[in-house]
Amino acid sequence: IPWNLADFDAHEDVHFFHDRSTGLRAIIAIHSTHLGPAAGGARYWRYAGDDEPLIDALRLSRGMSYKNAMAGLPMGGGKAVILRDDDGKGEARLEAFGRMIESLGGRYVTAEDVGMTDEDMRVIARRTRHVSGLPVAEGAAGGNPGPATALGVFLGLKAAVRYKLGRLDVEGVHVAIQGVGSVGAALARHLAAEGAVLTVADADEARAAGLAAELGCKSVPAREIMRVAADVFSPCALGAILDEQSIAELDAAVVAGAANNQLATPADGERLLSKGILYAPDYVINAGGIINVATEYLGQGDAESVRGKLAQIPERLTAIFEQSERRGLPTDRIADDMARRLIGRD
Ligand code: NAD
CATH class of the missing domain: 3.40.50.10860 (Leucine Dehydrogenase, chain A, domain 1)
Structure with missing residues (x-):
C-alpha cells in the first residue's frame, strides 16, 4: 500500500x-x-x-x-x-x-x-440496509437521480446567468450543452420550456439530432461544442474537459453543467477567472442526485421535499460567486474552503 x-x-x-x-x-x-x-x-x-x-x-x-x-x-x-x-x-x-x-x-x-x-x-440490499438509490415507485424520492440532478443544474445555471449577465430569466439566453444523456437531455427540456436558445452535441450524434428535432434547436458535432459562441457552456458528459487549450477557445460567459470533475487541474479554475468566465463549481451545481439519494436513505421525504432542497443550490452558488468576486479567488477554491469549514477541516 x-x-x-x-x-x-x-x-x-x-x-x-x-x-x-x-x-x-x-x-x-x-x-x-x-x-x-x-x-x-x-x-x-x-x-x-x-x-x-x-x-x-x-x-x-x-x-x-x-x-x-x-x-x-x-x-x-x-x-x-x-x-x-x-x-x-x-x-x-x-x-x-x-x-x-x-x-x-x-x-x-x-x-x-x-x-x-x-x-x-x-x-x-439483501445483505445491508446501508444502501440507497434503489428502484422506487414513480413519484417517490429515490431511484434514478438524473432528473433531480438536471433540475438542480437548471436552477444553478439560472443563478449563474442572473449573477453574470443580470438576466432574471433564460428567455433568449444561448446555452451550448455538451452531452445530452440522462442529465443533459432533461436540462435541455427545462431550458427550452423557458425559452432558452440551445445548441446541443453528443458523441452519439443521432441522440443529439433526435433531441434537436424534438426541441427545435441546433445540434453540432461533439468536437465543435466547446467553441460555439454562447452565453453558457454546459458540460454534461465527461470530466476534465476544462484545460488550458479548451479554456483559451471557450466563447461563453458562464460554465454551468452536470459533469463531475470538470477542471483538468486546479490551475484551470484560475484560468477561467482570469478570462472573466463565471464557473459554477461542479459538485455544488450537480448535487441534485445526491440530495435525491440521501433523502431516500434518510427516509426524510418525497419528491416535493427533494425539490425544496434543490431550491437551495442557486443560493449556495450565489454566495460562492459573491465571495469569489470579493476575494478575487476562483469559485472552485471558494467552494472547497467553504466545504472544508463545514466538515471541520479548515
Ligand atoms: P449519461 O451517460 O446518461 O450521458 C452522458 C452523455 O454524454 C451520453 O449521451 C454520451 O454519449 C455523451 N458523451 C460522452 N462523451 C462525449 C463527448 N466527448 N462529447 C459529447 N458527448 C459525449 O450520463 P448522465 O447521467 O447524464 O451524466 C452526465 C454527467 O453528469 C457525467 O459526468 C456524470 O458523472 C455527471 N453527474 C450525473 C449525475 C446523475 O444524477 N446522473 C449526478 C452528478 C453528476
Whole structure:
C-alpha cells in the first residue's frame, strides 16, 4: 500500500476487502463522518495500475465529503471502488459487497456510480440496509437521480446567468450543452420550456439530432461544442474537459453543467477567472442526485421535499460567486474552503 500518497487527506479510515468465496475485491474509503454517515456511490471499474483503485477511492471520497457538506446534507463523504475483472459482477459478488458494507456498521452508505445500476443496489440490499438509490415507485424520492440532478443544474445555471449577465430569466439566453444523456437531455427540456436558445452535441450524434428535432434547436458535432459562441457552456458528459487549450477557445460567459470533475487541474479554475468566465463549481451545481439519494436513505421525504432542497443550490452558488468576486479567488477554491469549514477541516 502506497501510504505516502498525497491523496491520503486525513481520511478517517480506508478498508481493503477480499471475499474468499467469490474473489471480489473492493476498497471503501471513508473521508469524513463529521456531518453523518459517509455517503457516496460504488464504482465498478477495471483499473490499469495497482495504485489506481486506491487513488480513485481516496479522491472520490474526499469529493463526496465536500459535495455532501455543500448540499446541506447530514452526511459525510465516502466512496467504494469494486475491482472489475473477467469474472463479472454477479449476484453472489454483489451480495458479498453488501456484507462488506454491513461490516462497517453504517459508517458507509453506498449508491450507484459508474458501472452500477439500481438493480445492483437491490441485490446489495439483501445483505445491508446501508444502501440507497434503489428502484422506487414513480413519484417517490429515490431511484434514478438524473432528473433531480438536471433540475438542480437548471436552477444553478439560472443563478449563474442572473449573477453574470443580470438576466432574471433564460428567455433568449444561448446555452451550448455538451452531452445530452440522462442529465443533459432533461436540462435541455427545462431550458427550452423557458425559452432558452440551445445548441446541443453528443458523441452519439443521432441522440443529439433526435433531441434537436424534438426541441427545435441546433445540434453540432461533439468536437465543435466547446467553441460555439454562447452565453453558457454546459458540460454534461465527461470530466476534465476544462484545460488550458479548451479554456483559451471557450466563447461563453458562464460554465454551468452536470459533469463531475470538470477542471483538468486546479490551475484551470484560475484560468477561467482570469478570462472573466463565471464557473459554477461542479459538485455544488450537480448535487441534485445526491440530495435525491440521501433523502431516500434518510427516509426524510418525497419528491416535493427533494425539490425544496434543490431550491437551495442557486443560493449556495450565489454566495460562492459573491465571495469569489470579493476575494478575487476562483469559485472552485471558494467552494472547497467553504466545504472544508463545514466538515471541520479548515
Ligand atoms: P449519461 O451517460 O446518461 O450521458 C452522458 C452523455 O454524454 C451520453 O449521451 C454520451 O454519449 C455523451 N458523451 C460522452 N462523451 C462525449 C463527448 N466527448 N462529447 C459529447 N458527448 C459525449 O450520463 P448522465 O447521467 O447524464 O451524466 C452526465 C454527467 O453528469 C457525467 O459526468 C456524470 O458523472 C455527471 N453527474 C450525473 C449525475 C446523475 O444524477 N446522473 C449526478 C452528478 C453528476
